[in-house]
Amino acid sequence: MKLNIVEYPDKRLRQKSTDVEVFDKKLHDFLDAMYPVMMDTNGIGLAAIQVAKPIRALILNIPDDDGEQPYENLLEIINPIITHKSGETVYQEGCLSVPKFYEDISRYENIVINYQDRDGNTKTLEADGLLSIAIQHEIDHLEGILFIDKLSYSRRKKFEKEYKRMLKEKK
Ligand SMILES: CC(=O)Oc1ccc(/C=C/C(=O)NCCc2ccccc2)cc1OC(C)=O
Numbered sequence: 448m449k450l451n452i453v454e455y456p457d458k459r460l461r462q463k464s465t466d467v468e469v470f471d472k473k474l475h476d477f478l479d480a481m482y483p484v485m486m487d488t489n490g491i492g493l494a495a496i497q498v499a500k501p502i503r504a505l506i507l508n509i510p511d512d513d514g515e516q517p518y519e520n521l522l523e524i525i526n527p528i529i530t531h532k533s534g535e536t537v538y539q540e541g542c543l544s545v546p547k548f549y550e551d552i553s554r555y556e557n558i559v560i561n562y563q564d565r566d567g568n569t570k571t572l573e574a575d576g577l578l579s580i581a582i583q584h585e586i587d588h589l590e591g592i593l594f595i596d597k598l599s600y601s602r603r604k605k606f607e608k609e610y611k612r613m614l615k616e617k618k
């Protein structure tokens with residue numbers, strides 16, 4: 448199945464995603480189809496809503512020390528729940544649905560999540576660093592929240608102006 452990335456300001460990105468209930472081949476095929484979409488656009492994280500499927504599923508492949516993203520680093524996180532969060536960290540985030548924009552966003556430094564894998568098995572994951580940031584960024588997508596929503600009023604205004612200009616140039 449060919450999946451295309453939905454880009455801001457498309458209203459579909461604002462939908463709240465619903466829990467995955469059935470862990471069948473259809474789900475597996477969809478997760479398999481998400482992977483090249485993320486990897487072909489230099490992504491490190493992608494939520495299902497970004498390919499127009501409002502289900503609580505996200506994939507991550509955090510680059511390792513030499514910047515590689517081997518397939519075995521792929522994380523498929525379904526129905527995530529954050530059970531612990533602490534500390535604070537700031538990172539310049541980007542998003543495949545908001546191309547060419549990067550902004551400093553504050554997130555929790557450490558989180559623990561419960562989630563299910565593609566077969567419905569419940570797992571627990573403790574994360575810090577880039578993985579923690581990425582998980583929080585992607586879980587926001589499941590609530591219809593984008594990283595640009597976290598900008599101050601003035602920074603958001605600046606973003607909207609620049610983004611509108613970029614959209615006009617694209618036409
Ligand atoms: C031109 C452009 O838009 O560049 C990009 C922007 C963002 C991205 C990917 C962003 C991404 O994977 N974000 C996942 C969430 C996340 C944000 C910050 C830290 C961890 C995880 C890739 C880009 O490269 C291309 C070719 O699109």
Ligand SMILES: [Co+2]
Nearest residue numbers: 541542543544
């Ligand atoms: Co994103």
